[in-house]
Amino acid sequence: MAHGAQSDTRKKLLELFAEANGEFLSGQKISEQLGCSRAAVWKHIEELRKEGFELEAVRRLGYRIVSTPDKVTANEIQLGLKTETLGHQIHFFEEVDSTQRIAAKLAYEGAPEGTLVIAEEQKAGRGRLDRKWFSPQGTGIWMSLILRPPIPPQQAPQLTLLVAVAVSQAIQEVTGLVPDIKWPNDILLHGKKCVGILTELQADPDRVRSVIIGIGINVNQTSAQFPEDICDIATSLAIEKGERIKRAPLIQEILLQLERLYKQYLEHGFRPIKLLWEGYAVSIGKPVTARTLGKVIRGIARGITDDGLLILEDEQNQLHYIHSADIQL
Ligand code: BTN
Known part of the structure; x- marks a missing residue:
């Protein structure tokens, strides 16, 4: 089942709830702010409930969010998202062949920078060097982001390294675990891989049209859930941390760190990013x-x-x- 980019009204409603910070919002206030009827507000609330948001409704007080589901829908990701551009357009799917293929198609059709394609499950997830990427339902982050950097194609590998730094910083911020990066962009915890990054280009000879950044993160798999051929070399954040990790806050942090580094890169070039990358690198000198x-x-x-x-x-x-x-x- 596919959900396209979500409606502006729903996005506004989630922004209102994010601003309310767990406090009640009256139905009256919501309908005024959204410019829609009380009945329409109720319909939006019901839709959020169907997605797994727990919403409390109290007469005369209104509605408040009690808990959010561990889903990676547009609503989940956009509630509390602090970026200026990245992730403002989200295409969520329960199941796809590969988010990378869909993002490439959207980029070709002109989707704006920052568009994110994300799925709960990939049936044909792709890795580097023509490998498969194991992407089971509901346990990981399988997403592809469209960027449109004004750079020549030969500089694209720099972006790959930038993304590895952003994801490492976000993992560190959210879980407290300190990852290593193995060139170019495998992210490891205790020597085992928990993140893979695949960067693909749409380019003219002299300029990049778009970069599709595919990020795969093993978040909540247990050891028993990895197929035999990778169980010795792969791990998940939950295995290393010893507890389950909510995916949406991690995605929000990745988008935030990525946006910050990307801006820095466009203003000051690759130097500062290279230093950060070297700080995480395990292979150098070995x-x-x-x-x-x-x-x-x-x-x-x-x-x-x-x-x-x-x-x-x-x-x-x-x-x-x-x-x-x-x-x-
Ligand atoms: C690697 O080989 O290390 C890169 C793996 C990249 C996997 C991600 S998951 C989201 C996106 N869609 C894909 O089919 N692949 C990338």
């Missing part, structure tokens, strides 16, 4: 094996270039600049 499409290169990871490429020094002290590879520590 021996690594890079498997590219045709080659295997062993060496010491010396750092990243100003364009975001990995610098690898082999035994003959020759430097290799890696665009895309699978890195083993």
